Amino acid sequence: MKILRAFIFALTIAADVAYAGSAADSPAPISQPATASTPELNLRWMMEGEKRYRTNCGRCHQPPHKFEPRVMATAVRHMRVRGMLTDEDMKYVLYYMTH
Amino acid sequence: MKRALARLCLVIAVCIGLTPLGTTQETADLRAAADEAKPIPILSGGAAFVPTWDSGDPTLVSIVSPVLLVPVSRNLMFESRAEFEGDFVRRNGNSGDFTGAIEKSLEYAEFDYIGNKYITFTAGRFLTPFNIFNERLYPNWIRDTQTDPLIYPIGTGSDNGLMIRGGVSLDPNITLNYAVYFSALSTIHHLESERHAGLRAGLFFPHHRLEIGFSEQHVLQDARVNRLGSYLEWQPARVPFDLRTEGTYSREEGDGLWIEGAYRFRNARASLLHRAQVVARTQVFHVGTVAGINPDLPTIDTRRTEGGLNYYLNDGWKALASYGRTFTAAGNSNIWTVGMTYRFVIPLGPAQ
Numbered sequence: 001m002k003i004l005r006a007f008i009f010a011l012t013i014a015a016d017v018a019y020a021g022s023a024a025d026s027p028a029p030i031s032q033p034a035t036a037s038t039p040e041l042n043l044r045w046m047m048e049g050e051k052r053y054r055t056n057c058g059r060c061h062q063p064p065h066k067f068e069p070r071v072m073a074t075a076v077r078h079m080r081v082r083g084m085l086t087d088e089d090m091k092y093v094l095y096y097m098t099h
Numbered sequence: 100m101k102r103a104l105a106r107l108c109l110v111i112a113v114c115i116g117l118t119p120l121g122t123t124q125e126t127a128d129l130r131a132a133a134d135e136a137k138p139i140p141i142l143s144g145g146a147a148f149v150p151t152w153d154s155g156d157p158t159l160v161s162i163v164s165p166v167l168l169v170p171v172s173r174n175l176m177f178e179s180r181a182e183f184e185g186d187f188v189r190r191n192g193n194s195g196d197f198t199g200a201i202e203k204s205l206e207y208a209e210f211d212y213i214g215n216k217y218i219t220f221t222a223g224r225f226l227t228p229f230n231i232f233n234e235r236l237y238p239n240w241i242r243d244t245q246t247d248p249l250i251y252p253i254g255t256g257s258d259n260g261l262m263i264r265g266g267v268s269l270d271p272n273i274t275l276n277y278a279v280y281f282s283a284l285s286t287i288h289h290l291e292s293e294r295h296a297g298l299r300a301g302l303f304f305p306h307h308r309l310e311i312g313f314s315e316q317h318v319l320q321d322a323r324v325n326r327l328g329s330y331l332e333w334q335p336a337r338v339p340f341d342l343r344t345e346g347t348y349s350r351e352e353g354d355g356l357w358i359e360g361a362y363r364f365r366n367a368r369a370s371l372l373h374r375a376q377v378v379a380r381t382q383v384f385h386v387g388t389v390a391g392i393n394p395d396l397p398t399i400d401t402r403r404t405e406g407g408l409n410y411y412l413n414d415g416w417k418a419l420a421s422y423g424r425t426f427t428a429a430g431n432s433n434i435w436t437v438g439m440t441y442r443f444v445i446p447l448g449p450a451q
Contacts, residue, residue, distance in 0.1 A: 041125070041128070042132070045129055045132065055305050055308060056305075058334065059308070059310075059332065059334065060235040060236060060241060061240070061241040062411060062414075064414060065414045067444055067446075067450075068446060068450035068451055069135075069136035069450070069451065070136050070137060070138060070139045070446065070448070070449065070450045070451065071139065071141055071444060071446045071450050072136065073136040073137060073138035073139070073170075074138040074139060074140070074141050074168050074170055074176075075141065075143070075168070075444065077138060077170065077176060078168050078176065078178060080213070080219075080266075081176070081178075081211045081213075081219050081221070081264070082234065082235075083235075083266075084264060084265060084266035084276035084277075084278075084301075085266050086216065086266045086267060086268045086274055087215075087216030087266075088216075088268060089266070089268075090133075091126075091129050091130055091133045092129070092133075094133040094134075094136075095129060095132055095133040098133070098135065098136040099132075
């Protein structure tokens with residue numbers, strides 16, 4: 001039990017440090033004023049999708065390459081549930097991996 | 100009291116889960132664009148051939164593990180995985196021909212319903228979300244070290260029941276993920292399940308690629324064991340390094356810890372090295388107060404340290420080799436593995 005208590009304590013400290021560190025470099029919110037789909041918007045979704053792919057898709061296994069779009073559509077939904085991705089992560093990654 | 104609390108949680112979850120949530124125009128546009136490719140059923144999974152020499156005796160570990168994914172509607176998916184494993188050993192330990200039976204198991208067969216962005220409901224047989232190895236790292240094509248961690252038999256396997264889970268962005272720097280589950284006792288062959296209530300929660304810091312979480316599980320049958328766990332995963336953005344660790348405590352079964360680091364030579368000068376990864380894992384296990392309560396655990400205090408090399412031939416194939424040493428009061432021994440793993444993804448319909 002001692003090992004576990006020390007371990008949990010260490011994890012809590014690590015979480016505090018990580019949060020304190022990340023609060024400083026918060027990015028600007030992604031949502032912009034309402035717009036219809038445009039090439040600039042598509043480029044932004046693509047870049048945001050790639051960023052989220054890099055952050056999330058190599059966490060458990062090596063990041064996979066892009067399969068055909070309809071295969072990706074199933075696999076990313078599967079990963080949303082398995083990997084507990086947020087709804088937003090899923091949408092951006094789905095956009096990036098199917099376009 | 101516990102039951103009333105569980106019911107209350109369920110009612111709240113169902114209410115939140117079925118509440119439609121407002122969206123901005125851009126979110127709606129993104130959703131429409133992301134939904135352009137309609138999901139089709141796929142057959143995925145892995146295969147592995149990993150001969151293992153534990154204390155000098157070879158076992159030819161051969162595994163095929165198909166995953167079937169069937170999207171039913173935009174929010175409903177059926178997913179399942181079976182495992183066929185043959186652990187072929189020599190008739191006389193170190194000599195004679197290899198024999199052994201193929202073990203079959205249904206690891207999960209579940210319906211997932213995405214209620215809204217906070218909650219997914221799961222019903223059926225699912226992988227027990229206790230700590231991370233079982234749900235996230237178990238398939239041979241995924242794990243960096245091929246042998247199971249010593250504490251793996253505590254609180255893992257499959258459960259038949261209900262689960263709610265999800266990933267919620269608390270702010271751009273922090274994501275909460277959680278799973279709450281209840282399962283029923285089943286002794287049906289291939290569909291075994293313990294009666295459990297459990298919770299796992301984790302915080303993920305995307306900018307640091309750091310996740311920290313804990314698990315709790317109550318066994319609601321026989322000895323009514325309680326199990327606790329905690330884990331950490333870290334992948335620094337600039338260095339191709341993975342750090343993972345898990346600790347588990349159960350008074351009756353035992354407690355232990357493993358920690359694993361894996362470095363991929365992505366930035367090496369020689370391009371051949373980009374596919375190579377070195378991995379090291381060390382672990383300890385202390386037996387609990389009730390000897391033999393969990394027959395899959397070591398029977399005496401054990402420490403083990405392993406080091407290995409993985410070589411990713413392409414997106415699907417991985418070659419591997421590892422060496423480890425196990426330390427116990429009864430003596431020390433070596434453990435070797437060498438082999439190949441493969442991950443496949445096959446569309447069961449028009450894929451474009």
